[in-house]
Amino acid sequence: MLYGEPAKLFKDKLIVKPSGAQGAACHQDWISWPGFPKSFLTVVLAIDPFRSENGGTQVFPGRHRSGYISTPDGQHHVLDPSGMGMEPVLLELAPGDIAIFSAFTPHFSEANMSDRPRRGYFLSYNAASDGCDQYAAHYEEFHQWILDKSPQQVRQKLYFR
Numbered sequence: 001m002l003y004g005e006p007a008k009l010f011k012d013k014l015i016v017k018p019s020g021a022q023g024a025a026c027h028q029d030w031i032s033w034p035g036f037p038k039s040f041l042t043v044v045l046a047i048d049p050f051r052s053e054n055g056g057t058q059v060f061p062g063r064h065r066s067g068y069i070s071t072p073d074g075q076h077h078v079l080d081p082s083g084m085g086m087e088p089v090l091l092e093l094a095p096g097d098i099a100i101f102s103a104f105t106p107h108f109s110e111a112n113m114s115d116r117p118r119r120g121y122f123l124s125y126n127a128a129s130d131g132c133d134q135y136a137a138h139y140e141e142f143h144q145w146i147l148d149k150s151p152q153q154v155r156q157k158l159y160f161r
Helices: 135-149
Strands: 007-017 024-027 041-046 057-059 098-102 107-109 118-127
Touching: 007 135, 057 098
Parallel strands: none
Antiparallel strands: 007 118, 024 107, 041 098, 041 118, 057 107
């Protein structure tokens, strides 16, 4: 057991990065919302290969030990990769491989320059003692956060399930 106790699914998402899709800016997954679990970690399951040419995830190993390095204001913050004090490491994964990293691990991806999509299933967990089952509450809070950030004309087009 990673936690030494039961883990609870916090959130999950399938990320499909089509050919030509842009990358994701450097960030940490932890957001300083009240009650957001500090034990949060993510398991990445590669459906397609994760390679540099298709925008595979890159991490800064060990940087999670610094904790949250942005302002704890409940917002998503973009980080400067050159300020990490180290080079990123590509999570080079074959289909079926997994990688696990902390919500405090800075990570990013570059554009998918291949001619095929890159898919990965991202499952995030927290320790049972760190908020127990927060799955439904997290998505309710996340959907409201997205709505609050979106212009009125975009809000009408959003659909959450």
